[in-house]
Amino acid sequence: MRRVAIIGVGCTSVGEIWDKSLKDLAVEASLKALDDAGIENVDRVYIGNALSPILQYQTNLASIIIDSLGFNNSSSILVEAADASGGLAFHEAFKAVRSGLIDYALVVGVEKMSDSKPSEVASALMSFEDQDYVAFTGVTQAGLHALLLRIYMEKFNVKHEDIALFAVNAHKNASKNPYAQFKNIIGVEDVLKSPLIADPLRLLEYVGISDGAAAVVLCPLEEAEKFRSNFVEILASATAVDKLFLTERDDILTFNSTRIAAEKAFKEAKVSPKDIDVVEVHDSSTIAGIISLEDLG
């Protein structure tokens, strides 16, 4: 298996971007990444998107985006895996380059949510859960996270103030990121006084409705030096699945998929949690971020 490098990155601002379509956002991030890499075409484009069939009534994004990019000798694929769509698209591209199937890959993750009403977005997000067993009850994603938060605080006797620190820290990090949607510095009090969205979960503990796209260009490590000196090597990428229904999991406060994927990735990369300087976790809520950090070791 070959070693793989990232030779280009690009992203749009994240926020309410009224003057750009889903396609515009994907193309903007892609062109930035290609430009950053100094490359004009790739062998394959991997697109991560979950909501466009419902929110834009648009399927077939792989063809549409590759057409908009003007690539006529590439192939493209759309990967949909709910919240993990972008991550899985990246994983697929990494494995394809690693195995020698292709040399150059562009990965682009894109969503456009702010053209829809908040109730439509909340409903669309519930399409991630099984319609026959979970979604039909009327529970929202925020409701499921609220359930986790309540159980977590009770089981470990943790105060909401301590949980809220996660959001405070996230905003602090965002304040230094020119692409971030919410750059305002907040305190624990702000979190705990923000409106309840699903008791006990508060507004500032939960993700916003956003438009945006991000893209990276991958190639074999031995080719990377042709493009730039400061490329990044990907040491490992791993995925895992758990039972989808929270109620069927062995421990509702552990994300088995995170734990198993992390173990596989650490093993493949030959590093351990203590070697890591920067972690980015899927923090659609404070509690999801906290559980993810715990499960990563």
Next chain:
Amino acid sequence: MRRVAIIGVGCTSVGEIWDKSLKDLAVEASLKALDDAGIENVDRVYIGNALSPILQYQTNLASIIIDSLGFNNSSSILVEAADASGGLAFHEAFKAVRSGLIDYALVVGVEKMSDSKPSEVASALMSFEDQDYVAFTGVTQAGLHALLLRIYMEKFNVKHEDIALFAVNAHKNASKNPYAQFKNIIGVEDVLKSPLIADPLRLLEYVGISDGAAAVVLCPLEEAEKFRSNFVEILASATAVDKLFLTERDDILTFNSTRIAAEKAFKEAKVSPKDIDVVEVHDSSTIAGIISLEDLG
């Protein structure tokens, strides 16, 4: 690169299957294929589906189906590429086994359309076209095929009777297939007297609204003999893309993607069109089937 074999196949009946959900259909075909192969688990499940986010309001099918199958050590991925979703899922699985990334793959294609009104299905199918440039005009897929049919008949001075033979032959083949939806034998007159659905395209020239699923199990050729003596080797699988908009294509009556993919596949398999005994083409309409056959050589 390794050689790859199909060691199991399974499919449901195709038709209006009111008593089974999308998930039931996927699971039924999958279990039949696994049973046929004599295997209980695979490394990865590839799911091809295009319409479930719109018609079932269900995304995240990769997690939902793998959960229903009770596979807890596998991973799964959903591949969406409009009409080509099942084919692309198969292609991805083939490449993954070929390259050594995985050993055992289950591929399942599934759609459930008959729970929705015909107008909803027609509308959902238009999500395959660009909403900004094509779908917003109100044209349907049948309308696009009717356009191709009209241009084809005019350019090549072909009578509608000759085109209708394609549907007659398809029904003849279907009559021998226990899983087919429309097994009735028809004649040219039946086709030409069936209702106009988009002038000049007639009802019996166009696909029905169907529920169904099909699945195959793939493994490295050297492992296939452990499971059965009559396995099938996959000699090649190739994909290609063309400009999505019909009006931007070099020749509106040629599917460049079919032509290029066929060339690649014939080259990889080291066979030529004259070596082929059985062809299955994407014949969502008579004219699409005819153009596909021409472009395959």
